[in-house]
Amino acid sequence: MIFDEEFETLPREALEALQLKRLQQVAERVYHTVGFYRNAFDEAGVTPDDIKTLDDIRRLPFTTKKDLQDNYPFGLFAVPMGNVIRLHASSGTTGKPTVVGYTKRDIDTWSVLMARSFVASGLTRNDIIHNAYGYGLFTGGLGAHYGAERLGASVIPMSGGSTKKQILILQDFGPTAICCTPSYALYLAEQGEEMGVDMKSLRLRVGILGAEPWSEQMREEIEERLGITALDIYGLSEIIGPGVAIECKEGRSGLHVFEDHFIVEAINPATGSPVKNGEIGELVFTTLTKEAFPLIRYRTRDLSKLVRTPCRCGRTLTRMARVSGRSDDMLIIRGVNVFPSQIESVLLGIEGLEPHYQLIVEREGTLDTLEIRVEVSEKIFSDQVRGLQQIERRITKDIKDYLGVTAAVKLVEAKTLERFEGKAQRVIDKRRI
């Protein structure tokens, strides 16, 4: 089934003509309404009028996460605040989050994209959707919620946490679909089994899973343990939230990018030039229809490849392969974005701590764990156990307060962590995803 038959199956030529028209409009609009873009275009020596073909997008400058931070919180908004009806935020590379805004029409577009995603996953208005994405500043919860309502399905606004209650509701309300991170889906399976619940006999038949990297093996395990079809959904708050791309149930091979609303490119992260068709590159998105927070050539740092061949589902939209990694050092721990630089600034905020640390990420069972190893310097060392334990607790608390993730802290002997000349490799990611 296809929600927006007209737009999702447009012949390529018509789709590209639509993209060009919308690209010209958005370039024109940001040039005249967002000071940052006017400067960036002027610096690149390009004007909106220079965009004659879709390939001309390469003449436009990139937007990076740093640009978002430099314009924190609302500097890149293209409409007056009076027209913004919703704000969301995700973590930035330093203490400040990345803030995004939506007009009424943006929320409407997003709801449609999520409704399209649900339909591509095989859902109809008769489905009951258990939404275990977090509600709040994170775009996952409300994004999926509005999409489910747009489709006309029954949505259970579960949000994250309270796993036992989630399992009770999965049993008693009989949802047919679940939205959550892949690792949480596995955790639910594990906890349900532990509680003696036959997780395969639930009415669940589809999982729409995303917000963190996962693998084909993980998909098989989720499908096996929950007795469902598990599909990959992609999105990021900067672009709109979940619903930028979705895997269709018929193809299950790559995620369709909703190209009537976004232009996707894959570039070489070092040079910025496009990679050859089918090669892995960094995904770059341009929003074509967003009003409040349009972005031109936003560098996602997500690595993937684009597949332009037709899909058996009938959609003519380009597919992106499952995200295979990052071109920066961002970690995704239980769905939360974490940059080592954020952890460093928390550590340096504690008196006496030196920036000698190492992050160990592992997956214990189904959940990610973060261990922070910190060297004990003479400044924080005393002859009393209590003093060191206070430091450990303080680090754990500050990391939780600032970043929202739970970390185990391990104090290690001075000068035992590797020292780096040049770019430090502070992260040891032992997860086999």
Added chain:
Amino acid sequence: MKVEQISIFLENKPGGLEYVTRVLKNANINIRALSLADTSDFGILRLIVNDTERAEKSLQDEGFTVRRSFVVAVEIPDRPGGLHSIVETLSRKGINIEYTYAFVERSGENAIIIFRFDRTEEAIAALQENGFVILPGKKIYSL
């Protein structure tokens, strides 16, 4: 009347203590008393040695995190109730003992108890008032 002690940070891993004792042996340092406080992740080794300065330097040269602090050594007769009488005195004054460890003198007649207090000077005064024998550092280092 205080005794200088050195504390060393150790991770809980095989060979940790062995490295410390090797460094001290090579520096010809004699250990007078020691205690090891441990948690699941790390330990703090506390030592009283015959030459605090040299021990500290040798360990620091090997990369250990070392800290000096002051403790109090009290001599008591090695018989039932010996420790109790000290603790009772301190308790009455509301002085907190952070930690303590003990060793018995070679002659075997007296025991020496090492205390780390939250209020060291007050503790020394209270103990002296009540007639306890406090041993100076020099005496302990050369035992």
